[in-house]
Amino acid sequence: MNKVYLGLGTNMGNRLGYLNRACDILERSEHIFSFNRSDIYETKAWGYTEQPDFLNTCAEIETDLSPQEVLLLCQSIEQKLDRKRTIKWGPRTIDVDVLFFNEMEINEENLKVPHPLIQERGFVLKPMMDLDENIKLRGKTIKEHFSALSDEDKNSIERYETHPHNVFERQKSIKINNVNGEHVAEFGKDTIVIAGPCAIESYEQLMRTAEFVKSRGANILRGGAFKPRTSPKSFSGLKHEGVEILKEVRKKTGMPVITELMDVRDLELIYDVADIIQIGSRNMQNFPLLQEVGKQDKPVMLKRGLSATINEWICSAEYIALEGNEKIIMCERGIRTYNDYTRNTMDLAAIPVIKKETGLPVIADPSHGTGVRYLVEPMACASIACGSDGFMVEVHPKPEEALSDGEQSLTFDMFDDLMKKIKSIESAIKYKKY
Ligand code: PEP
Ligand code: MN
Numbered sequence: 001m002n003k004v005y006l007g008l009g010t011n012m013g014n015r016l017g018y019l020n021r022a023c024d025i026l027e028r029s030e031h032i033f034s035f036n037r038s039d040i041y042e043t044k045a046w047g048y049t050e051q052p053d054f055l056n057t058c059a060e061i062e063t064d065l066s067p068q069e070v071l072l073l074c075q076s077i078e079q080k081l082d083r084k085r086t087i088k089w090g091p092r093t094i095d096v097d098v099l100f101f102n103e104m105e106i107n108e109e110n111l112k113v114p115h116p117l118i119q120e121r122g123f124v125l126k127p128m129m130d131l132d133e134n135i136k137l138r139g140k141t142i143k144e145h146f147s148a149l150s151d152e153d154k155n156s157i158e159r160y161e162t163h164p165h166n167v168f169e170r171q172k173s174i175k176i177n178n179v180n181g182e183h184v185a186e187f188g189k190d191t192i193v194i195a196g197p198c199a200i201e202s203y204e205q206l207m208r209t210a211e212f213v214k215s216r217g218a219n220i221l222r223g224g225a226f227k228p229r230t231s232p233k234s235f236s237g238l239k240h241e242g243v244e245i246l247k248e249v250r251k252k253t254g255m256p257v258i259t260e261l262m263d264v265r266d267l268e269l270i271y272d273v274a275d276i277i278q279i280g281s282r283n284m285q286n287f288p289l290l291q292e293v294g295k296q297d298k299p300v301m302l303k304r305g306l307s308a309t310i311n312e313w314i315c316s317a318e319y320i321a322l323e324g325n326e327k328i329i330m331c332e333r334g335i336r337t338y339n340d341y342t343r344n345t346m347d348l349a350a351i352p353v354i355k356k357e358t359g360l361p362v363i364a365d366p367s368h369g370t371g372v373r374y375l376v377e378p379m380a381c382a383s384i385a386c387g388s389d390g391f392m393v394e395v396h397p398k399p400e401e402a403l404s405d406g407e408q409s410l411t412f413d414m415f416d417d418l419m420k421k422i423k424s425i426e427s428a429i430k431y432k433k434y
Pocket of ligand 2: 199368394404405
């Protein structure tokens, strides 16, 4: 059996995701019998400082593969994780190097072991020391090599703290611009209000609603063109016509818009209009759909599944992040319980939990969360009080005539009241962000 040490590094895209994925492939590889990895370390890119910082980790494996076969495995991982994106998304890299192979010295054209630069590279020595600090390299232990580095080099390497679900990097804010590229709002920083009808029904209906909610301080307009409906006989959205209306209203009002993507085949269509792509509750575990929105660069709002546990919901966000898109906004929209009074039960505790576990922005949807108009305001207020980054509410000029979700849609007056109340709640509670 061969004992082999590998060095893994990345500085593009979802760095943690790539490291974790590479380690995952190694760990599950048929010829790898034991797998152990170091902590992750972050190093400032010096020299070419315009580069993003690097994340590095080392792995210790036991394998029956030959040195050349290990090299091939490393190269196949690099290839697998270095794909070109179809929609406005560049390439990314992960490097997997063979550092040590037993005590062998290999000096082949394509493979030099021990890796020639180990003793100068703190970002390799440091994680290697987690695995075994007494490994000998050119007459000294790696610990001794590390001590010999300059203070500047030593201090440039920081242990990288991750969230428990560590595909997500440190808490990030997500900036939203309007159609003219001007900054409108920042998830994770501002209190975001998304408002609009459940479904786009006509140009007039959407335009009137947009102008009103904008005048009262909403940051983002919502409206579904493709509607998931329980019964196939219910109104399921204006589809392409709805997208055209949304495009027009977005342009006229300058509001950023969010709309639901139900089918991978409609991605290009929705990508063209949406500032945020919504993945609805019913599709929270549509894994190919999650992967597709993970490959593009627009923010994605992931609604919690109808009966999803928090862990399942986080796993779904991981599906998106692992494809490279970390601009994910989580939306608590209520779950099924034995409650027979409200449409769903708002799980407000999920909001601080998601923040703590993932660091992603979270908003509440009290419209679907309760299904009852008069409960929308108290639940929106409660969500802000428990640390949500905002909320999404359904608003309709004439809720009694709405083609979907009229019972839970706010009237203009109710939305006006809500926005006044939110201001006072916001100033009263400056909630600790996790
Ligand atoms: C919606 O927000 O338009 C919607 C359909 O909600 P959900 O997916 O949460 O049921
Ligand atoms: Mn709805």
